[in-house]
Amino acid sequence: MYEYFQFYSPTKVIFGIGSSSDFAGEVAGFGAKGVLVVSDKGVASHGILDRILGQITSRGMEVIGPYLDVKKDAPISVVNDFAQFGSRHGVDAIVAVGGGSVIDTAKAANILITHGGDLMRDYAGVQTIPSSLKPLVVVPTTAGTGSEVTSVAVVLDDKAGVKHSFVDDFLKPNVAILDPELTLSMPPHLTSATAVDAFSHALEAFTSNMRSPISDGLALEALYIIKKHLIPALSDPMNLELRSKLMVAATLAGMAFDNAMVGVVHGIAHAIGAIFGISHGEAVFLALPIGVSYNMDAAKERYAEVAMRLSISGEACEDLGASAFFDWLSSWRREISRKAGLALSLSEKGLSREKLDRVARLAAADGTSFYNPREVDKEELLRYLLKYY
Ligand SMILES: [Fe+2]
Incomplete structure (x- = not known):
């Protein structure tokens, strides 16, 4: 029997091959005159930005930026720098073009550009933003984070070496442009890491304490698509149909976990990402069997x-x-590892065994623990980290 659930996913999703060349009307629809564009140097080097900037100016809007100094894992120092850059201009809307770090930098900076203040002092935690933010249009260039439809922005406190999640309905982007052409240039390790991140979003949403029949449906479809299409996509990376499937699956998984949340796999991934400085997707790839094993009895059904x-x-x-x-x-992880060169374990990745105690402590304290089907006990989790080291 369903006792109670909520589901809220207001982001307008536009999917289409080539859609990133024809979405400026969505931005103009907000009445925007000045459009702040954020991306990174890698995306800019592929020529993706040129066609995006061109369509914004051709609609009579002014491009502010582009700001290209985004760094991996959205460090707070960069969020602040970008927010100061945006605040110096008349920004009516923000367009973010890139992977999770770019999108999360845009989300977090949007809080400061709209409302001012200090990110950690004034907005840490859940539902802390007083009112709606500047319209945000996101154009993902990877298929994994789901950030294009979520109320979450994960930023890195680069001084303390800890990741913080900001969660607020006002952080959900207004529009997500899904153009699978933008993912064609992803190398195998990035295709794999981002897809496994999406797989973990769906799996953790499906086992979460906050799951609902709607998130379950989205999660199962995402799991099915990724299981069926990731390995073929690694063998045939220029196949747009396979890239399309993975991109849509990442968004489905994003909608699922945005409402059902994630659990200890992400708790571990946030901890090892912050402590060892490895990318989120790769951290999830390493954390997945540890977290699933930890939850095996609680989530067996x-x-x-x-x-x-x-x-x-x-x-x-x-x-x-x-x-x-x-x-x-x-066996799926082993095949991905063979094709994409991802390390299968923490030791194979060269991560220090001495720091596992800190990993367990940070993971147990991570906000995701609250939604995990099994209580995340630091000492017990350390046993699993050592077992799968
Ligand atoms: Fe993730």
């Missing part, structure tokens, strides 16, 4: 259902189904 729905196992027995899911996950 859900893992068995995933195994059933994804045709991994026809077992009616929960124990066998869940175990089949874990076995499949292990």
Whole structure:
């Protein structure tokens, strides 16, 4: 019986091959005159930005920027720098073109550009933003974070070495432009890391304490698509149909976890990302078997259902189904590792065993623990980190 749930996903999603060349009307629709554009040097070097800037100016709007100094994991120092840059101009709307770091930098800076103040002092936590922000149009160039539809901005406190999640409905972008052409240039390791991040969003949403029948539906579809299409996409990276599938799956998973939240896999990933400075997607790839194993007993029924729905196992027995899911996950990760060169374990990645205690402490204190199907106990989690090291 369903007792109570909420689901809220207001972002307008526009999918289309080539859609990134024809979306300025969406920005003009907000009555914008000055449009702040944020991206990074990697995206700019692929020529993607030129066609985006061109269509904004051709609609009679002024481009402010582009600001290209975004750094990996959205450090607060860069968020502040970008916000100061934007605040010096008359900004009516923001267009963010890039991966999760660019989109999250835009989201966090939008708070400061709209309302002023200090990010950590005034807005840390959940639902702290007083009113709506400047319209934000996002154009993802990866297929993974789901940030194009979520109320979450994850930023890195570069002084303390800790990641903070800002969660507020006002952070949900107004429009997401999904153009799979922008993902064609992703190398295999990035295609894999971002897709496995999306897979983890869906899996953790499906096992979360906050799940609902709507998030379940989105999560299962995302899991199915990624299981079916990631390995083929690694063998055929210029295949737009496969890229389209992965891009849509990432957005479905984003909608699912934005409402159901994520759990200990992301808690571990946030911790190892902050401590060792590795990218979010790669951190999730490393954390996935540790978190799934940690939750195995608490989420057995859900893992068995995933195994059933994804045709991994026809077992009616929960124990066998869940175990089949874990076995499949292990072999899937090995195949991805072979094709994309991702390290399979923390030790293979060269991460210090001495720092696992700190990883466990940060992961247990991470906000995602609240939604995990099993209580995240630091000492118990350390056992799993050591077991899978
Ligand atoms: Fe993630």
